[in-house]
Amino acid sequence: MSNRFAVILAAGQGTRMKSNLYKVLHPVCGKPMVEHVVDNISKLQVNEIVTVVGFGAEIVRQHLGGKSSFVIQEEQLGTAHAVMQAKEALGDQKGTTLVICGDTPLITSETMSALIKQHEETGAKATILTAIAENPNGYGRIIRNSDGAVERIIEHKDANEEELCIHEINAGTYCFDNETLFEALENVTNENTQGEYYLPDVIAILTAKNELVTAFQTDDFEETLGVNDRVALSEAERIMRKRINEGHMRNGVTLIDPANTYIDQDVMIGQDTVIFPGSCISGKTMIGEGCEIGPNTEISNCEISHNTKICQSAVYDSVIGANVKIGPFAHIRPETTIDDEAKIGNFVEIKKSKFGKGSKASHLSYIGDADIGKDVNIGCGSITVNYDGQNKHLTKIEDSVFVGCNSNLVAPVTIQKGSYIAAGSTITDDVPKDALAIARARQVNKENYAKKLNSTN
Structure with a gap:
């Protein structure tokens, strides 16, 4: 030659x-x-x-x-x-x-x-x-x-x-x-x-x-086709997207509506994965076999293992394990690792954190700069308070911890293995193994006080 x-x-x-x-x-x-x-x-x-x-x-x-x-x-x-x-x-x-x-x-x-x-x-x-x-x-x-x-x-x-x-x-x-x-x-x-x-x-x-x-x-x-203006650019995008999508379908990927599925050139997808309409998969993303993605899901530069489901959510620059369920309406931000069999529910945001095997944050939580062990339950409305106005700090939650609803974990803080956080608590100190932490004001009931208030109106 x-x-x-x-x-x-x-x-x-x-x-x-x-x-x-x-x-x-x-x-x-x-x-x-x-x-x-x-x-x-x-x-x-x-x-x-x-x-x-x-x-x-x-x-x-x-x-x-x-x-x-x-x-x-x-x-x-x-x-x-x-x-x-x-x-x-x-x-x-x-x-x-x-x-x-x-x-x-x-x-x-x-x-x-x-x-x-x-x-x-x-x-x-x-x-x-x-x-x-x-x-x-x-x-x-x-x-x-x-x-x-x-x-x-x-x-x-x-x-x-x-x-x-x-x-x-x-x-x-x-x-x-x-x-x-x-x-x-x-x-x-x-x-x-x-x-x-x-x-x-x-x-x-x-x-x-x-x-x-x-x-x-x-x-x-x-x-x-030579691209000289935005019209030609759009046409080139359409043609190449059609090529890319047909290639994935011939390799065993199901695209429910190829015309409304947006997959970048370098994306890799395993067979028997199903992509629902409105999904945008970009960058160097790798998706395993048997996954379900979408509808209306955005994934960029992620590694996603087998049999994971991501519904109506946004996931960026992260590693997601096998048999994980994410969404709807979850936001997984960069430098997050979610281990196998975890569940991230609706309106949960995770940033720069490790989330252990089998752990759950089912709804309405923020987890930032955290190291979460396995089999942890994060209750509704709970957050890791990671920012003090100048620096970010780590929250460490060990295995089998139960965090009750509406809890604030003020970092830096460690919640040791097997402990419970009572609902509505604001935790500022480390919690020992197998302890129950309660950090909230005691309830006071003033009988007939409502009648007094009403009588003055």
Whole structure:
């Protein structure tokens, strides 16, 4: 196999997005567009990926990290000019170079691989990815000669009426013989209506020299979608979400209403899990087998074990065990670990806490900065008072503790194993093992006092 390289064009500001965010960093299914492109290229065993950046260069570097090297296009003078910025990195290399735009997140690694395969097997100097568009408005057209061979590409703005009727469009992705590419780029001019150096002009330069230029036509026009505005961004999101959801369903996951289920690219879900409508599952979330998620549940960057049910709740950056029940209307905040067989009920909030096996907080509680043992019962309305106005403090509740309703546990405090907290107590001191703690005012009944009050009114 010959050397393989990739150049990603990601220098455009994207003014039509009307955004302060650099265009190629707009996310599609939870991942920046350009990262989709880089990750798909990485599956092709390329020797080097070079990303051409301009506006927002440092932010792109931060997102892609070590996945790519980078070159700067100081002035945006067209796609040919952008590729020329990679000459110092790749110009003297032998092999095949894939050139692709960073705003085309839907092109799959399979299509890229097929494009490269045809290019290398035919010995072409250039191979163009094309598609048939029902409405080709805005796309460059593929001009073929009488024998059907590719002759040139004409940009939409430079096409005449006859050329505008052509439906085979340039997808903006190419394979080149690397040395031939950089030689031809030296001869590209900016004699066009935009005054830019167009990469498609390389095709006309090569055909004029009788070099072999071929086209690989994808059957899926949707793959070629370039995202230039919010409308196209929404369409890319819809298409990719459909792909992702179909992939999970084919792998044994039930989606009750796929059109209203939102799952990010990197999410992993085990078989026989059921996802109900309105659920959003994002980030690096991993969900085990036999779970039930939703409806209307948000999960981000979580690890969830088998047979757990999460209903109408929000769970972030946490680890949830097996056979756990959460919700409805629970809020699990970051750095929480909930062990197997626990129950977190309605209107319970947990933050930065460990919640032990078989423990329960069935309703209306706040648990923050706490270490909860196994088989603990947290009564309705109970809270860990973790903040003194300056610092957060730990509440430790050991195994088999019963916390009565409407209790305040003022941290730092330890409730030892097997003890009981009487309902309505405010606990400020440690509670010994197997003790009953009562910390509330004694009830006083004043007989007939209500009659006295009423008589004065």
